[in-house]
Amino acid sequence: MAHRIVVLIQSIIPYNIKANLGKLNMNYMPVADNKVSNHIILRRHMQLEKMFTMKLLATADIHGSQYRLNILLKNVEIYSPDLVVICGDITQFGPGEMAKNFLDQIPVTTFAVPGNIDTDDVDKAIDESKATNINMKRVEKNGVPFVGINGVNPAYTAMFLNSKEKMLDESVVLVSHVPPHGLQDKVFLGMHSGSKELREIVDKYNPRLVLCGHIHEDPGITRTDKTIVVNCSMGKRGEGALVEIDKDITVKMLG
Numbered sequence: 001m002a003h004r005i006v007v008l009i010q011s012i013i014p015y016n017i018k019a020n021l022g023k024l025n026m027n028y029m030p031v032a033d034n035k036v037s038n039h040i041i042l043r044r045h046m047q048l049e050k051m052f053t054m055k056l057l058a059t060a061d062i063h064g065s066q067y068r069l070n071i072l073l074k075n076v077e078i079y080s081p082d083l084v085v086i087c088g089d090i091t092q093f094g095p096g097e098m099a100k101n102f103l104d105q106i107p108v109t110t111f112a113v114p115g116n117i118d119t120d121d122v123d124k125a126i127d128e129s130k131a132t133n134i135n136m137k138r139v140e141k142n143g144v145p146f147v148g149i150n151g152v153n154p155a156y157t158a159m160f161l162n163s164k165e166k167m168l169d170e171s172v173v174l175v176s177h178v179p180p181h182g183l184q185d186k187v188f189l190g191m192h193s194g195s196k197e198l199r200e201i202v203d204k205y206n207p208r209l210v211l212c213g214h215i216h217e218d219p220g221i222t223r224t225d226k227t228i229v230v231n232c233s234m235g236k237r238g239e240g241a242l243v244e245i246d247k248d249i250t251v252k253m254l255g
Helices: 002-010 015-021 038-051 066-079 096-104 120-128 154-163 196-205
Strands: 054-059 083-087 110-113 138-141 144-148 173-175 209-212 220-223 228-231 241-245 249-253
Touching: 054 066, 083 209, 096 120, 110 144, 154 196, 173 196, 209 241, 220 249, 228 249
Parallel strands: 054 083, 083 110, 144 173, 173 209, 209 228
Antiparallel strands: 054 241, 138 144, 220 228, 241 249
């Protein structure tokens, strides 16, 4: 009985929800005479859609400023995100204790990667904080996979591509510090300063979303054929980005 209900539900729900259905431990209502009403199917459909809808607040380049962190905390209170994503440069050359202090102030689930200005002890401090260090890892939240590759060291990025490419696919939200080359990475005189290795990853694996920072001059949104790229830096202007992930992705730049 339960198996038949799952099959019928799978036949009408969106692909992205079907792909995760097997991971759920849900109790479906038994129906007499092996029949399933449209009412039950639609209700389960709506519950699944709600489960796999996520609102996240992304930012980068806090650079040790409590003032910038307070802006993030204000937006957490206003928008009530399910998740905060910090795309590196939490500090200004450390120390690790500051990174831990900042991350522990965020009252919701937080994913973070270190940036180029963050020292080695910051990487360790992320591990010791309430946040989750996702650099060089794949972690799921509400059924959405996140992969962290901070892109600071080209050799490490290339190594990730060679050794851990199975983590990457079109369902992934890629979290980096450095933008992919040519995508929200313009600096002085419009020159591009992003990572060519990350651009290779984007072009090859087409992650559905890339969150990054680093280039203070170019916060905003752009896209390739299959990937939305958001530079959520608050280093020079703006307050990061509010992102809603469902069947579609919507992005609102803040500030």
